[in-house]
Amino acid sequence: MSEPLRIALAGLGTVGGGVIRLIETNADLIARRAERRIEIVAVAARDRSKDRGVDLSRYAWEDDMTAMAARPDVDVVVELVGGSDGPALTLARNTLAAGKDLVTANKAMIAHHGLELAALAEKADAALKFEAAVAGGIPVIKSLKEGMAANDIKRVYGILNGTCNYILSTMEDTGRDFADVLAEAQAKGYAEADPTFDIDGIDAAHKLAILSSVAFGTRMDFKSVTTRGIRRLLAADIAQADVLGYYIRLIGMADTEVDASGQRRLVQRVQPHLVHRDHPLAHVDGATNAVVAEGNFVGRLLFQGAGAGDGPTASAVVADLIDIARGDIGAPFSIPVAELGEAPAAETGDRIGSAYIRFNVADRPGALAEITAAMRDAGVSIESLIQKGTPGLAAGDADTVLVHMVTHDGPESAIGRAMALLCDSPCLTEPPVVLPILDE
Amino acid sequence: MSEPLRIALAGLGTVGGGVIRLIETNADLIARRAERRIEIVAVAARDRSKDRGVDLSRYAWEDDMTAMAARPDVDVVVELVGGSDGPALTLARNTLAAGKDLVTANKAMIAHHGLELAALAEKADAALKFEAAVAGGIPVIKSLKEGMAANDIKRVYGILNGTCNYILSTMEDTGRDFADVLAEAQAKGYAEADPTFDIDGIDAAHKLAILSSVAFGTRMDFKSVTTRGIRRLLAADIAQADVLGYYIRLIGMADTEVDASGQRRLVQRVQPHLVHRDHPLAHVDGATNAVVAEGNFVGRLLFQGAGAGDGPTASAVVADLIDIARGDIGAPFSIPVAELGEAPAAETGDRIGSAYIRFNVADRPGALAEITAAMRDAGVSIESLIQKGTPGLAAGDADTVLVHMVTHDGPESAIGRAMALLCDSPCLTEPPVVLPILDE
Numbered sequence: 077m078s079e080p081l082r083i084a085l086a087g088l089g090t091v092g093g094g095v096i097r098l099i100e101t102n103a104d105l106i107a108r109r110a111e112r113r114i115e116i117v118a119v120a121a122r123d124r125s126k127d128r129g130v131d132l133s134r135y136a137w138e139d140d141m142t143a144m145a146a147r148p149d150v151d152v153v154v155e156l157v158g159g160s161d162g163p164a165l166t167l168a169r170n171t172l173a174a175g176k177d178l179v180t181a182n183k184a185m186i187a188h189h190g191l192e193l194a195a196l197a198e199k200a201d202a203a204l205k206f207e208a209a210v211a212g213g214i215p216v217i218k219s220l221k222e223g224m225a226a227n228d229i230k231r232v233y234g235i236l237n238g239t240c241n242y243i244l245s246t247m248e249d250t251g252r253d254f255a256d257v258l259a260e261a262q263a264k265g266y267a268e269a270d271p272t273f274d275i276d277g278i279d280a281a282h283k284l285a286i287l288s289s290v291a292f293g294t295r296m297d298f299k300s301v302t303t304r305g306i307r308r309l310l311a312a313d314i315a316q317a318d319v320l321g322y323y324i325r326l327i328g329m330a331d332t333e334v335d336a337s338g339q340r341r342l343v344q345r346v347q348p349h350l351v352h353r354d355h356p357l358a359h360v361d362g363a364t365n366a367v368v369a370e371g372n373f374v375g376r377l378l379f380q381g382a383g384a385g386d387g388p389t390a391s392a393v394v395a396d397l398i399d400i401a402r403g404d405i406g407a408p409f410s411i412p413v414a415e416l417g418e419a420p421a422a423e424t425g426d427r428i429g430s431a432y433i434r435f436n437v438a439d440r441p442g443a444l445a446e447i448t449a450a451m452r453d454a455g456v457s458i459e460s461l462i463q464k465g466t467p468g469l470a471a472g473d474a475d476t477v478l479v480h481m482v483t484h485d486g487p488e489s490a491i492g493r494a495m496a497l498l499c500d501s502p503c504l505t506e507p508p509v510v511l512p513i514l515d516e
Numbered sequence: 517m518s519e520p521l522r523i524a525l526a527g528l529g530t531v532g533g534g535v536i537r538l539i540e541t542n543a544d545l546i547a548r549r550a551e552r553r554i555e556i557v558a559v560a561a562r563d564r565s566k567d568r569g570v571d572l573s574r575y576a577w578e579d580d581m582t583a584m585a586a587r588p589d590v591d592v593v594v595e596l597v598g599g600s601d602g603p604a605l606t607l608a609r610n611t612l613a614a615g616k617d618l619v620t621a622n623k624a625m626i627a628h629h630g631l632e633l634a635a636l637a638e639k640a641d642a643a644l645k646f647e648a649a650v651a652g653g654i655p656v657i658k659s660l661k662e663g664m665a666a667n668d669i670k671r672v673y674g675i676l677n678g679t680c681n682y683i684l685s686t687m688e689d690t691g692r693d694f695a696d697v698l699a700e701a702q703a704k705g706y707a708e709a710d711p712t713f714d715i716d717g718i719d720a721a722h723k724l725a726i727l728s729s730v731a732f733g734t735r736m737d738f739k740s741v742t743t744r745g746i747r748r749l750l751a752a753d754i755a756q757a758d759v760l761g762y763y764i765r766l767i768g769m770a771d772t773e774v775d776a777s778g779q780r781r782l783v784q785r786v787q788p789h790l791v792h793r794d795h796p797l798a799h800v801d802g803a804t805n806a807v808v809a810e811g812n813f814v815g816r817l818l819f820q821g822a823g824a825g826d827g828p829t830a831s832a833v834v835a836d837l838i839d840i841a842r843g844d845i846g847a848p849f850s851i852p853v854a855e856l857g858e859a860p861a862a863e864t865g866d867r868i869g870s871a872y873i874r875f876n877v878a879d880r881p882g883a884l885a886e887i888t889a890a891m892r893d894a895g896v897s898i899e900s901l902i903q904k905g906t907p908g909l910a911a912g913d914a915d916t917v918l919v920h921m922v923t924h925d926g927p928e929s930a931i932g933r934a935m936a937l938l939c940d941s942p943c944l945t946e947p948p949v950v951l952p953i954l955d956e
Binding site: 094098101102105106108109110111207213214215218219221222223224225226227228293354356359371372373374375376377378379380381382385387388390391392393394395397398399402403404406410411412415 | 534538541542545546548549550551647653654655658659661662663664665666667668733794796799811812813814815816817818819820821822825827828830831832833834835837838839842843844846850851852855
């Protein structure tokens with residue numbers, strides 16, 4: 077058996093503790109699969125005195141975590157500190173500049189600085205691996221880079237944020253409204269005290285930008301991800317979707333199209349969708365994540381599992397370490413950084429699809445006429461329109477009734493025009509909620 | 517860019533044609549991901565004159581496919597001939613003995629001779645890869661070996677035969693009986709003229725033996741897989757399962773247990789199960805395959821996609837070729853052959869579970885009393901018992917009525933005892949059908 081792979085671990089939160097427990101618990105089987113032992117040499121975190129339920133006395137303690145990169149007894153640095161910049165980024169840069177391998181679970185850092193870090197890694201012939209940054213324990217980065225490597229991947233999408241999925245499936249099961257379920261999730265520790273990153277879709281957008289670069293072999297472009305979260309969803313939306321045969325899920329969607337000049341363009345969006353109950357994503361409940369990828373030979377693959385938590389995330393981190401121990405380094409984004417393609421954002425107006433729209437309508441004569449006239453004038457064809465009985469009951473406002481609409485397939489630009497026509501309407505008490513319907 | 521990887525292709529059926537089309541269509545992106553081109557050098561098949569819809573004139577033709585292993589211009593042989601022995605096995609042995617890499621989609625050969633071939637491969641420091649042998653385009657071998665490498669895998673199971681799943685989901689959708697749906701599937705080319713391997717579960721058993729060796733790091737043991745197919749299922753079973761909230765799926769199940777002496781033992785079975793409609797496998801329809809694997813840190817992962825067909829299978833074959841091109845060889849069964857553990861078959865009598873049992877009962881007084889007495893005497897606790905109205909209607913025999921039973925959780929041995937008590941009973945017109953209920 078070869079020499080052990082010696083690692084330094086920065087960040088001893090939930091995931092860091094999980095990585096230590098995993099490496100200790102499964103040490104022998106890891107050594108068999110990696111054909112080397114994986115040994116933790118040094119650890120670092122902000123607070124040395126905190127009790128983490130694991131025995132750290134066997135490992136050297138580094139007060140300055142960025143110094144880990146310089147330790148001669150370390151082959152790989154595992155960065156579990158978090159944050160797109162700050163000490164995590166400094167540590168990452170130092171590690172790769174020192175020619176050591178880096179494994180990270182940090183989606184924000186990879187989404188913002190992944191290309192710079194990948195270039196550093198290539199220059200140093202070091203590994204940069206981030207399986208744990210997307211969809212927790214699901215080996216989706218590996219599956220896209222290697223398992224689907226023979227395919228031109230056309231589209232990749234999925235449920236990328238467990239907190240949102242937990243909230244949506246709880247709203248579904250209980251009929252309760254968003255704020256109420258969020259508060260409960262926070263009390264139980266399923267949602268952060270500041271839930272913005274999760275519920276506004278930013279966390280899913282980080283993951284989506286990473287997935288699309290790996291899947292399409294294009295330069296990561298986090299800025300172009302349009303992001304809408306789940307704050308504005310009502311129990312009434314979920315109930316209405318259910319009547320229509322759909323569930324509501326926050327979907328990160330990356331799609332490719334080729335424009336008139338032959339240039340490949342990307343659509344990258346995070347937003348709640350209506351998902352038909354026959355679609356495999358409809359049955360993904362609770363904090364589970366799932367990713368669908370479509371290749372030109374393999375067709376549609378689905379990968380599903382726990383999207384967060386210490387065990388699943390540690391599983392992905394250590395899988396990366398085993399790959400490194402086996403000498404499987406590979407290009408971080410599936411092909412070398414210099415060969416990653418440009419893929420500007422697509423014009424989305426011509427994309428064809430159907431949508432669900434919910435209007436909060438002032439309860440007075442002529443409101444429906446105004447809405448339907450705007451649809452007609454914008455060229456939106458209505459498949460169904462439902463106005464539910466009692467004002468205020470669902471909307472929480474006695475002067476408001478909810479109107480739910482489903483459109484026929486049509487260009488997105490038409491819905492945009494209709495919304496523009498209605499934007500100053502005194503009929504509407506707040507802007508409409510537009511949710512695309514996921515195609516089969 | 518390095519030298520091209522030069523391959524020889526034996527077998528030009530559906531999958532062989534797919535591999536050629538894939539390598540030609542996606543040549544550039546494969547070269548980017550593999551950092552080398554993959555080039556077909558030579559091909560072989562039984563019949564040279566057959567039109568396969570691909571242009572073979574660019575490739576050398578070998579009349580004797582086993583001679584491909586000796587060609588100095590070939591790095592990798594792709595074996596798509598099929599059959600556990602015969603020319604496929606000769607070619608595989610010759611290839612590895614010559615120190616060349618072997619990629620195969622041949623589940624029967626791997627299930628029967630995989631350990632011998634893996635030992636040959638290790639001796640020659642050559643690759644033996646068989647992603648396409650299990651679950652078509654789904655990268656499940658890679659996911660078990662690498663994506664879940666950090667985990668002690670406790671259980672792996674799934675829907676491994678697309679033909680059976682197509683038949684069962686069509687029976688479900690149409691209410692038609694097995695023979696009728698099978699005949700239609702044969703007419704449409706979804707089932708073979710001789711469907712034995714598929715519908716009797718042998719194909720799934722080959723795949724299960726391979727999955728369990730890779731997942732558990734144990735020596736493959738195809739002989740110990742107990743196998744029951746779907747021939748005896750009736751539309752009435754599917755209808756009754758539906759009433760109870762279940763779908764019927766043919767499941768290959770590999771589970772581990774540790775006996776009193778600390779020896780790990782395996783349960784490997786292919787048989788139809790009742791799957792609760794909340795379980796992700798319940799919604800796997802048509803020819804789709806899906807595999808669930810449970811690890812001690814990652815929890816439950818699900819992998820789903822097309823289980824057969826030229827495109828998906830070619831996708832898996834070429835993914836293996838790209839791994840080889842990248843220098844990622846690895847142990848065929850996740851750890852070296854010499855280190856694979858022994859795992860004798862478990863005694864299953866103490867396993868706890870519930871089951872659905874269907875009795876074909878002669879329509880005469882006392883039959884139910886005899887069945888229920890046998891259950892009581894054997895210690896089987898009955899959760900529900902349904903005798904459906906009209907004799908003959910569902911059973912196709914005017915003197916027979918169907919009795920459907922669901923048991924409470926209990927040891928398997930109790931059900932075995934009850935069946936033994938009833939085996940000579942004149943009350944039963946044929947042996948009962950016992951289907952385990954998959955736990956959540």
